[in-house]
Amino acid sequence: MRVLVVNNEKGGVGKSTIAVHLAWYFAERGKRVLFLDLDPQSNGTTTLAAHASHIDAAALFSHPVAIPPIAKKGIRVLGGSAALRGIVSVDSKLVEQFRANLADASQSFDIAIIDTPPTFGVRNLAALIVGQFVLAPIDLDDYAIDGIETLLKHIVGVRQKYNPGLTFLGLIPNRLQTTSPRQRKNLKSLVQKFGTKYLFDGVIPQRSSIGEALAEKKPVWSLPKTAAREAGRELRLVFDKLAAKMEAA
Template identity: 30%
Template sequence: MGRIIAIANQKGGVGKTTTAVNLSAALAARGKKTLIIDMDPQGNTTTGLGLDKNNLDKTIYEVITDEYSIQECIREELFDNLSLLPANRNLAGAEIELMTVDRMQYIVKENLKKIRDNYDFIIIDCPPALGMLTVNAMTAADTVIVPIQCEFYALDGLTQLIYTIELIQKSLNPKLTIEGVVFTMYDARTNLSLQVVENVKSYLNQNIYKTIIPRNVRLAEAPSHGLPINLYDPSSVGAESYGFLAEEVIENGGME
């Protein structure tokens, strides 16, 4: 049965989509059959994997509104071992539409049950907000990975995110846990990055990944080429870092 991991932080610009795309690709490169789900109406994961989000009629939105089955909407094997359930701006309407649906928090979970056994990992890229789409993702997930940018306001909003996760644990998904925190956009040349890492470690009683994702030009360029970093520039420090993170994630689940 596939492990379902939500990548979440309601703060934008923390490397959430970068982490979702490149962690998924690194898991796939290690022979793990991986599905990435774009749950963000901006559709950055979808474009970052080379699809034109404006020309898609089978996306996560059509799954949520029951127009198509989840099997019909998944783009299988976009790259070796890596499949995608895409998104586009239609998904923005789902927040409102879900309000009138019975058991609205469980729609994604119920759909994932149908295909979960086909994958080793299912990675969900959540939107930068704690609305109904993120609640759906966390209700479906086993664990949450929280990317944190190495900057002064890193802890802002983290308390709210942890509180939301605790609420979901109590009322919707008792098995949900925080898998870990991953630091992104680390700049070894600044004392600030080091200070942020130390502050978060002392403040958070959570697993913190040993792998720290550095600022890397190649990592920033890769989405415009529609490729994950391990295919765009396999020898870059960004590709190496996400490879290490994937290995830590695999070890976390006790998988060989």
């Protein structure tokens, strides 16, 4: 089982949007997907309600959990809940329990996708410590760019200190307003500053059909409108590259 963490401590950058679409994407490609929602806001859990299980993600930190396997392709959600707010101390026992539970599930699933909360706490840290891949959605506001250095410091710090096997898939600009000169300028300076080492080779434009799809709890590429299909095509192109990058790692 590959473990992919979608992470940025900044709120509202598209972590859950991308995480749920990745779950749909991999399930459609025949994979058995485990979706872990470490955010008590539980947006991803709500969107993927059709795939809910009776287990909360919070349980993974406290005791051994037998995650029901999936026989064929599909998605199993371990949902976010208020109990996650109780996981605050950076306790190695919590992290080790989390790691052991994921290890136990590793034969039953092909990929785990972990959606994280917009804070840099122990749940975030645990995800990065056990993960093999991390993808960091960013937005292109001026203030957001200031936060990117901190984000990179955290990811690189975890890799050096706890998890040398963590592959950084890159910062992925999301909600790019293609006609905004300011955003294009910010994107250009990001490319100059971080280059191909830290920047993912692709962007996700701002598309209103993405919000509509989430409201319907469906992947954007499944909505019948032309605009949605186009947005879906853009998103899948990015995911194809991401999947190839994971295969190559």
